[in-house]
Amino acid sequence: MRVGGRTVAITNPDKELFPDDGITKAELIDFYRTVSRPMLPHLRGRPLAMERHPDGYGGKSFFHKDVPDYFPDWIHRQEVAKEDGTLSMVVCDDAATLAYLANQACITPHPWLSRIDDLDCPDRLVFDLDPPGDGFEIVRWTARKLGHLLTEELGLRPAVMTTGSRGLHLVLLLDRHTDFDTTRAFARQVAALLAGRYPDRLTTEARKNKRRGRLYLDIQRNAYAQTSVAPYAVRARPHAPVATPLDWDELDDQRIGPQHWTLRTLPDRLADHGDPWKGLSRCRRSLGPARRRLDALVREDTS
Numbered sequence: 361m362r363v364g365g366r367t368v369a370i371t372n373p374d375k376e377l378f379p380d381d382g383i384t385k386a387e388l389i390d391f392y393r394t395v396s397r398p399m400l401p402h403l404r405g406r407p408l409a410m411e412r413h414p415d416g417y418g419g420k421s422f423f424h425k426d427v428p429d430y431f432p433d434w435i436h437r438q439e440v441a442k443e444d445g446t447l448s449m450v451v452c453d454d455a456a457t458l459a460y461l462a463n464q465a466c467i468t469p470h471p472w473l474s475r476i477d478d479l480d481c482p483d484r485l486v487f488d489l490d491p492p493g494d495g496f497e498i499v500r501w502t503a504r505k506l507g508h509l510l511t512e513e514l515g516l517r518p519a520v521m522t523t524g525s526r527g528l529h530l531v532l533l534l535d536r537h538t539d540f541d542t543t544r545a546f547a548r549q550v551a552a553l554l555a556g557r558y559p560d561r562l563t564t565e566a567r568k569n570k571r572r573g574r575l576y577l578d579i580q581r582n583a584y585a586q587t588s589v590a591p592y593a594v595r596a597r598p599h600a601p602v603a604t605p606l607d608w609d610e611l612d613d614q615r616i617g618p619q620h621w622t623l624r625t626l627p628d629r630l631a632d633h634g635d636p637w638k639g640l641s642r643c644r645r646s647l648g649p650a651r652r653r654l655d656a657l658v659r660e661d662t663s
Contacts, residue, residue, distance in 0.1 A: 363393060366434060366456035370463050377416045377465065378600045383623060388594065389462040391623045396455035398605075398635040399592040403458070406471040407438050407449035407479075409587050414465045417596035424466075425449055435460065438476045440585070451476060467596045470587035474540075479584070481536040482543050483644070486588045487518075487551070488578035490527035496617050498575050499527045502562060503611060506530055506577075509554055513657060514650040517643035519636075520611065522618045524595035524603040529588065533644040544582040546647055549654055551577035556661060591637065594623050602626045605637040 361368045373386035392399070410424040427437050427448045436451040452458055452469060461469060473482040487506060489499050503520055507530065510516045518530045534543065548564070555562040555577055563574040581588050589595070593603045601619035604626060610616055621629055 361389070361459065363456040363459045364454050366454075368456055368459045368463065375416075375465075377413060377467065378598075378623075379416055379418075381599055381624075383600050385463065385465065387623065388467065388600075389459050391594065391627070392458045392462045393455060394627050395592040395630065396458050398630065398638070399590065400452070400455065400458070401641075402591045403452040403469065403471050405453065405475040405477065406451060407440050407476065408452055408469045408471040408590075410450065410461060410464065410466040411468040411470060411596065412465050413467050413596055417467060417598075417600075421596065423470075432460070440479060442585070468593045469590050470593075471590050472585070472587055473582065474536075474584075478536055480539050482538075482540055482582065483534050483536045484588070485532040485534060485543055485547055486579075486581045487530040487547065488523075488527065488581060488588075489530065489575065490523075490525075490578065492571060492573050492575050496527075498561065499618075500611050502575050502577075503528050503530060505558065506550075506554055507608065509550065510650075514550075514653050516645050516650050519605065519640055519643065520608060521591055521603055521605040521637075522601075522616070522620060523589055524593065524601040524619055524621075525589075525597060526618055528618065529603075531588075533640060535644055535646045538647050540582065540584045543647065544579065546651055546654065547579035547582050549658065551579050553654070553658055553661060592626070595619075600624070604629070605635065607636045610636075 361370050375385045377385055412424050413421045427450050435457050436453050437448045438451050439446045439448055473484040489502050491499050507518055510518045516532055518532050521529050551564050555564050563571050564577055565571050589603050591605050595601050600623035602621050604621045
């Protein structure tokens, strides 16, 4: 297959990765080619972990972080520090790489929150909102409350997307002037402030047996070498749901849940409505002013 000037070898194109729907590896590759334009800005320049399902989404799977020796030389790599040395990881900079990864049964790419030219300073901050049970309304409500706090009280510009799994992600684009420890501390303080305002519905308690049915405001992804599911990534779930960027007003649509769009329906959404996150880079902000506002809010709320 020719993709972006590269020749990508396709193997076992008829292999069913989602057998309940007859979705083959060839269909997964075609999907990633279709969404490559809006998806690649969220992958370029970032190490990523490959969530691979060689026997289909219901079979044995593994997270592949290092680049296998047989990957072609034209795929970009990045050496990253780890506890006992370094690791060579894939960097998906083009549509050919995205297609190649799909051919390796990488159903879901998981990029870092920082870029290879400054791995210690993230340019994204993620709040992960999953429901405590089966209902989605508490996630929708929490996203509204958190979005108001970040936007109206802290002067930031969060974006929202379905995860294709159980919940939503709120994403902040940052100017990379703060390291992971500072960013994580900010996220933790935001979560604590919001949970303090709504203690009957929200919690920052990491232990499930301490949450008492409340939604956990999860900020754990905001650390060096942690990853987050990429926008427009397919998830290894029944019917191949897709992590989908939203307009904020779409949260009011009761029909929309975390798995609303799938590999087969998402291309029509893009064709009809475009990419809600187009131009998202204009929402990039510094955490400095927001941290000062947050400190003031914490003092007000605790006085």
